[in-house]
Amino acid sequence: MQQNTKSPVDLLGVIDPDKPKRILLQNERRRMISRLVRFPSPPVGQRAIRYAMLVVGFVGATMTGACGAPSESGCPAPDVTPPDIDTATECPASTEVPCMRYRIPLVGNPSTDVALRNKYIAAFGTACYMSEFDTFDCFYREWQAACADAANIGEVSGNAPYKKGYTCQPVTGTEDYTLQVGSDVANKITINYQAAPRQTPLVEVDGVPTEVSGPYRNLQEPPTLGSGQPFNKCDSGMFDQNGDGLTQTQWILQVNSKANNGAIHSDLAGFKYPCGVDENCKPKTCTEQLVLKAGPPSDPDAAQVHHVVPMNDKRGCSWGTNSNKNAAVISRRLNLYFTNNNPPAEEVKILNNAAAYAP
Amino acid sequence: MIERKHRCGKLVFDRNAIVRAALRAYIEAMFGDVPLKRLSFPASAGAMWTGDLRRGAIYNDDRCGNYDVVAWTETGVVGLAYELGFGPIEQLGLSVDAVTGGPDDVRGALPGLPDELEPALVMAVGLLATGEAHPNGVLYGERLAGVGFWLHGDRVAGTLFDDPTAAGAQRLAAWGMVGGGRLWPLSSYFYPRDRAIVAEYARKDAPVHALIDAVVDRRMRGPTELTTAELELLFPIPPAPETLLDAQRMLQKVGITWPGSPEIAPEEP
Numbered sequence: 001m002q003q004n005t006k007s008p009v010d011l012l013g014v015i016d017p018d019k020p021k022r023i024l025l026q027n028e029r030r031r032m033i034s035r036l037v038r039f040p041s042p043p044v045g046q047r048a049i050r051y052a053m054l055v056v057g058f059v060g061a062t063m064t065g066a067c068g069a070p071s072e073s074g075c076p077a078p079d080v081t082p083p084d085i086d087t088a089t090e091c092p093a094s095t096e097v098p099c100m101r102y103r104i105p106l107v108g109n110p111s112t113d114v115a116l117r118n119k120y121i122a123a124f125g126t127a128c129y130m131s132e133f134d135t136f137d138c139f140y141r142e143w144q145a146a147c148a149d150a151a152n153i154g155e156v157s158g159n160a161p162y163k164k165g166y167t168c169q170p171v172t173g174t175e176d177y178t179l180q181v182g183s184d185v186a187n188k189i190t191i192n193y194q195a196a197p198r199q200t201p202l203v204e205v206d207g208v209p210t211e212v213s214g215p216y217r218n219l220q221e222p223p224t225l226g227s228g229q230p231f232n233k234c235d236s237g238m239f240d241q242n243g244d245g246l247t248q249t250q251w252i253l254q255v256n257s258k259a260n261n262g263a264i265h266s267d268l269a270g271f272k273y274p275c276g277v278d279e280n281c282k283p284k285t286c287t288e289q290l291v292l293k294a295g296p297p298s299d300p301d302a303a304q305v306h307h308v309v310p311m312n313d314k315r316g317c318s319w320g321t322n323s324n325k326n327a328a329v330i331s332r333r334l335n336l337y338f339t340n341n342n343p344p345a346e347e348v349k350i351l352n353n354a355a356a357y358a359p
Numbered sequence: 360m361i362e363r364k365h366r367c368g369k370l371v372f373d374r375n376a377i378v379r380a381a382l383r384a385y386i387e388a389m390f391g392d393v394p395l396k397r398l399s400f401p402a403s404a405g406a407m408w409t410g411d412l413r414r415g416a417i418y419n420d421d422r423c424g425n426y427d428v429v430a431w432t433e434t435g436v437v438g439l440a441y442e443l444g445f446g447p448i449e450q451l452g453l454s455v456d457a458v459t460g461g462p463d464d465v466r467g468a469l470p471g472l473p474d475e476l477e478p479a480l481v482m483a484v485g486l487l488a489t490g491e492a493h494p495n496g497v498l499y500g501e502r503l504a505g506v507g508f509w510l511h512g513d514r515v516a517g518t519l520f521d522d523p524t525a526a527g528a529q530r531l532a533a534w535g536m537v538g539g540g541r542l543w544p545l546s547s548y549f550y551p552r553d554r555a556i557v558a559e560y561a562r563k564d565a566p567v568h569a570l571i572d573a574v575v576d577r578r579m580r581g582p583t584e585l586t587t588a589e590l591e592l593l594f595p596i597p598p599a600p601e602t603l604l605d606a607q608r609m610l611q612k613v614g615i616t617w618p619g620s621p622e623i624a625p626e627e628p
Contacts, residue, residue, distance in 0.1 A: 224552065232421040233546040234400045234553040234560075245399040245560055249422050250392065275491060276498035283496060297405030297420045298488070305423050310444055316526055335424045336503070337491035339443040 098195035099317030101139035102146035102177070105189050107157040110136040116157065123156040124149045126314035131197035139196040139315055143168065143177050146191045150179050153189075198227055199313045201320060205345040205352075212308045212343070214351035215267050216324040219255065219359050222248055228318020231305045231327060248322060249305045255357050256303075256329050264292045264303040267328040268350055273337050288334050300333035308343050308351060361515045363535070366523045367548070370535025372510045377436050379540030381408075381417040381429055382613055383575045388419075389609055390567065390593065394602045397593060398564040400557050402542040408612050410482060412579065418486040419530075421545065427530040428504070430483035435511035437472070437479040438519070438534055439465055439487065439504035440527035446490055450505035450525060451518070458499040460489060468507030468518045476509050506531060540575070566592060578614055585610075585617035 110117040110128075117136050120128045127149065128138040140146035147168035154162040166180035168191065175193035202209035222236045231248040238251040246254070257264050268288050275286035292303035306328045309320030320326050328351055330338075338347070360373040384402040391401025405426075407418040416430035427440035447453035451467035458464055462484045466472065472480060483504075490501040506527040508517030519531045533548050547557040561568060570589055577583040585593070598606070610616065 224550075230421065230425075230546065231423050232404055232544075233550060234544055234556045235550070240396070244396070245556065247400065247404070249404060253422070254393075273492065274496040274498070276500075295405065296407055297422065297426075298407055298418065298486070302405075303422075307423070307443075312442065312444060312526060314444065314449075316445070316524075332424065332488070333491060335443070336488060339424065340491060340493045 099315070100175075100193055101141060101196040101315055101317065102143045103192050103194055103196070104138050104140070104146050104150040104153065105191075106136075106138060107153055107159055119156055119158070123152060129199045129313070132200045133197055134200075135197065137197075139317075141315055143191060143193075147177060147179055150189060150191055151181075154181070196315060196317050198317065199319050201227070201309045201326075203309070203343050203345060203348045205348050210348060210352070211325075212348055212351065213325045214308055214328050215354040215357050216252055216255065216327045218356040219251070219324040221324060222322060225321060225323055226318075227321050228311055229322035230311060231307070231322050233322070248324070248327075252305050252324070252327055252329065253303060255359070259357055264294060264329060265290055266292050266303075266330050266334075267354060268330050268334060268347065271330075271334065271347065271350065273334065275333075275337070286333070288331060292329070292331055297332070300331060302332045303329055304332050304335045306330045306335045306338065308347065310339065310343075361510065361513050363515055363520060365520065365532055365535070367529060367532040368536070370532055371538065372436070372508075372515045372535050373537075374431060374434075374436050374510060376537050376540045377429060377510075377534055378412055378415075378431050379575060379579055380534070380537035380542040381415075381419075381431075382412065382578060383540060383571060384419060384542045385417055385613060386571050386575065386610070386615075389606060390571070394598060395593075395606060398567045399560040400544045400547075402544055407486065408609075409486065411614065414478065414482070416479075416482040416486055419542075425527070425530065426488075427527070427534070428483045428486045429534055430479040430486075432476065432479045434475050435473070435479065435509060436534075437469065437476055437483050437507065437509050438517070438531045439468060439483050439507045440530040441487070441503045441505055442526035442530070445505040445526035446503040447501055447505060448490070448493075448499070450527075453501065455493075455497075455499050455501075458501045460500045460502060462502075464502040465504040465507065468504060469509050469516075470518070470521070471516050472509050473511045473514075476511055479509075508534075541572075574615060582614040582616070585615065587618075590617055 106120060108116045110120055111134060117128075120136075120138060124138050127140050127145070128136065130136050138149065140149070151162055151164065154160055162181040163183060168177040168179045170177055171190070177191040178188045179191065180188045200209065202211055204210070220237065222233070224233070224235055231252070234245065234247060236246055236248040236251055238246040238248065240246055240254070253264060266288050269290040271288040272285050274283060276284050278284045289301055293299050293301045295302055307320040308326050308328055311318065311320050313319040360371060363370050363372070385406045385408050387398065387401035388403040388406035389395055390397040391399070392404070403419045404422045405420040409416050414432045416428060418426060418428050420426035424443045425441065427438060429436060429438045447464050447467060448455060448458075451465065453464060453467060462480050465484060465487070466480075469480065484502050487502045487504050490499055490503055492498045504527070506518050506522065506525040508515060508519040508531055518525055519528050522528070529549060530545060533542060533545055536548060544553070544557055546553040570592055574583065574585065574589065594603075597603070607617070
């Protein structure tokens with residue numbers, strides 16, 4: 001991300017009606033950043049450094065397992081050349097690693113104080129989460145949104161409200177921002193641009209943080225395993241009866257089909273979920289079918305391989321892994337429902353209790 | 360044709376290369392999965408086609424819920440992509456009150472879209488999924504795409520460039536890397552290990568890939584028919600009648616027939 005050298009006020013500018021709605025909304029949010037109260041600026045947390053080191057460590061571990069690009073190993077042959085690009089560092093896979101986001105300095109200790117944690121979640125929504133390191137923080141993709149919420153930390157935490165009327169200012173030479181929160185200019189908080197730790201992949205089931213261990217738990221895991229990894233990679237390590245390579249997606253669908261005499265069964269058959277309203281405008285409930293379709297891919301009942309813990313969290317950072325434990329075969333419609341809703345406990349209960357498919 | 364620098368490298372957008380790659384990916388998808396499986400790791404795990412080579416669109420998904428749609432007219436291309444969880448409400452700032460279920464839902468991904476490309480946008484939107492219920496239980500029915508690009512003459516734009524880390528951007532970036540009119544499996548663009556595996560299997564499946572290239576090249580010049588030798592390579596074991604009929608229908612849709620399959624009307628000049 002490029003360093004922004006303009007002040008937020010300068011950035012307000014004139015709204016161009018031809019710009020996309022997203023930009024217009026950003027401008028709206030910039031206008032909202034205006035009311036702030038004094039609060040001591042915390043030092044850059046050591047926790048931030050620890051996060052960064054952990055994430056970098058994870059990346060290193062992931063890359064260690066990868067063999068070199070074809071050009072490095074003298075292949076491929078000239079007539080079968082996959083894209084001639086070196087994306088190992090330029091264009092990381094589907095999510096950014098490390099996942100740099102804007103962190104607002106919460107007051108109190110929501111990592112252990114459940115009541116305070118719930119207040120932050122109620123006020124700031126999906127920006128706030130428990131990490132896999134049992135820390136609780138709120139991270140944002142856009143600094144404008146971070147600043148808007150940071151201005152409300154005082155009252156949300158139950159402390160004195162921050163004084164309003166100030167705008168975030170960029171910190172020269174960094175991607176950080178400061179926000180004055182009291183009449184004294186020295187009284188400001190820092191919104192740090194830092195690596196966001198991974199959201200915990202544990203799902204609370206009956207009050208117990210629970211690991212997802214779905215019906216494909218007994219299948220051999222792919223060679224490269226990690227958060228944010230898709231199921232359709234080519235290095236699944238799996239082959240069909242002819243010795244041809246399969247993606248993990250194809251492998252899982254074949255295992256399912258083989259166990260069900262050629263039909264593809266939903267692993268969440270019978271699951272009920274809201275799906276709009278009926279002709280009388282009353283809330284309608286859909287029920288997941290048992291037998292799914294192989295295609296066409298647009299069919300609502302087409303079989304898809306679903307990440308129970310989604311590949312990406314709401315901040316666009318990697319979250320669920322491509323472990324077979326995290327896979328379930330469900331309909332396209334239900335998959336689209338789950339994408340709007342974090343894994344419900346009911347889903348995890350069903351999948352964890354389901355009989356395991358045989359390899 | 361136009362080049363753009365992107366975090367994924369140098370992207371080259373060429374309308375004709377994109378259309379060829381779309382046609383090739385559609386055929387690969389057919390022969391890359393059961394019951395017709397003749398090659399490993401096709402460019403598309405699930406493909407659908409609408410229209411023709413002058414005005415048409417392809418839907419390309421990964422069978423996990425993520426997809427891209429590329430539509431073209433004589434004058435340009437519109438591309439839209441969706442990654443689970445990052446539709447127009449989450450990623451383009453679309454207000455739930457503004458959802459129409461139509462092209463306007465995703466227009467924010469295509470700032471400055473030329474009027475001439477409206478037909479392409481409409482075709483593309485026709486292939487997009489619609490959103491299911493949100494956490495509040497409400498189903499808005501928004502068209503699902505969170506990032507896009509358009510290509511018109513020597514101009515290319517879209518949130519693919521304005522927000523290059525947007526979820527789904529990589530699916531679209533791949534369409535700027537279809538040199539020679541061939542799309543590769545998405546993971547091979549971004550994972551070196553996958554790239555090596557794909558290269559290995561491309562060599563193993565070279566005869567089938569060469570056949571697909573030949574058929575696609577003929578089709579790009581006009582409606583074509585598979586030869587007896589091609590049929591023998593594609594169907595070494597006669598498939599079940601319903602499988603064969605499905606294959607005939609799918610290929611007929613893109614103007615490729617073979618002896619015994621219904622004739623198709625010639626394409627308009």
